[in-house]
Amino acid sequence: MLTQFMSYIGSNLTPGSANNQLWALIYVFIIFTGVSVAVMAMNWLERKALAHFQIRLGPMRVGPHGLLQPIADAIKLMLKEDIIPAEADQFVFWIAPMIGLLAAFAVYTVIPFGPSQAVSDMNIGILFMLGVSSLGVLGIVVAGWASNSHYPLIGALRSSAQMVSYEVAMGLAVVSAILMTSLNAKGTGTLSMIGIVQAQQDQAIWFIFKFFPLGLIAFIIFAIAMIAETNRAPFDMAEAESELTAGYHTEYSGLRWSLFMLAEYAAMIAVSSIAVTLWLGGWMRPFPNFLQAPAWDLTFSLFPALTFFGLAAIAVIGVVRMPAHSFFRIQRIGLAGFAAVLGFIALLLLVIAVGGRSADANLAARFNQGIGYVYWFVLKVAVFMYLFIWYRATWPRYRFDQLMRIGWKVMLPISLSVLIVTAIVGVLVK
């Protein structure tokens, strides 16, 4: 076991390719924890950001600036009574949240946080991701049916119709990006998530800028379709609270309800990762081919440390600006402690960045590289997560027939023509 543990360190394969089950498990554990924490952070950020968009303060009571609110929410949800309606289909009602959660988390096995920072590099990575994430909607549909109530059923029907129509445009946009991976000397493309990012590195261009504006249009179509896929505003017809109470999860409460929320946010991160991998260069830092000098490497490897220093600085500003009343003393101490933790992480990253800059492939250098890959990937995904909140705060909800019209009459023809034109241009370029 120890040899299995040690033999992988310093390897440049994914645990799946290196056939190392122990490290695969470790990666799964890290990803599961990371995603759960990210969902909690996202929960806080969404409430805060939405509140600020609407000139409110948002959660302010539980911890400084409501930082402990997600933990309080989680405890509340776990302690709440778990109600199963008497007329509901017990077994299906019970299993529905699990389907959604399983589908949302299963896709993380192929998400490439770096060239070796993925659980496994499947040959069919992108197909696997699309396939499994399309299973997630089954959880919603089945939940709506099993509740044996009108609003959830309407929510489920809307959700399934919406998924079916947007999946088509989404798939065609993905195919046009996959076509671009085949523009190499060998002439064979790839479906592997890691292979797609490496193809972008080889061609020295993010696919969003490839064959301008074809890549951009495909990306925009995917970006719209992925909002519909994850049932987020302005396409959140399945849980339109002004018409359907809460849509498919009206009858759910407590822990089961929180599983739906967890699945929804995990799915949001997953589809954002697909977009980042296919069009935005995945784990690559900006300009990996043009700015190759060691000085640039050092500059870019300082970014993680700088980010955490920035967060620490924001926390320090929060400490300074806190009212000088004795009521705020504990909150001030807590926020100062939070700032200290962030500052410590920043220092640690700084030490690794400076220590790992030597060109020889020692462990610190590899560690530094790995942090860089994960940092850039997570940063790009984080931008998408913020956009999800921004959309929700900005746009009013679509009517259902408008939603269908956009899906079938606008997105589908555009994505189909982008696919055809990409294929023609690809052949001509070759």
Next chain:
Amino acid sequence: MNPAMNSAVNAGMVPVATPWFFYVLAGLAVASGVAVITRRNAVHSALALIVTLLSVAGLYLMLYAPFVFAVQLFVYAGGIMLLFLFVIMLVNVERSSKERRFNRMWPVGLAAACALMALFVFAFVKGKALFPDRMISLPESSNTEQIAGMLYGEAGRMGQYTFAFEIASLLLLVAILGAVIMTKKKI
């Protein structure tokens, strides 16, 4: 990692507990297949059918055909079963599940099932002469490329199944157009 495992890695693939996975997946497929036809509730049948499709997809994966696995997942379990559920929810299954069936279709069904069973027994008994007796071992990574080569051809050569594939796609296109025309009152 022990040396034996290392050599296995170099050979390309390592089957992990293959018989166990096969028996679990095959048992699941058969059990849920039985559930599909015995459940009175149509939604339960559809859910059981999803389990069947997923376990068959798992069997494809065990045969080192990841592309077929992904397509099964994407098209059948994800797309078609969603439509099934959609239709089941739209029509009123509550009443029809309580109705007594008056047609006498079950002898025909029994005959068809027996014929299929006979075919399977025949394949099981005579199969050694008809099919290759061992799995063709291909590197897992080439599966998608192999399928592409068969369907579309490679290096200027037409693929083995290009014609049949194109005919099938044309047939599907006709079916789609037909469906659109039949539902439209005015074109």
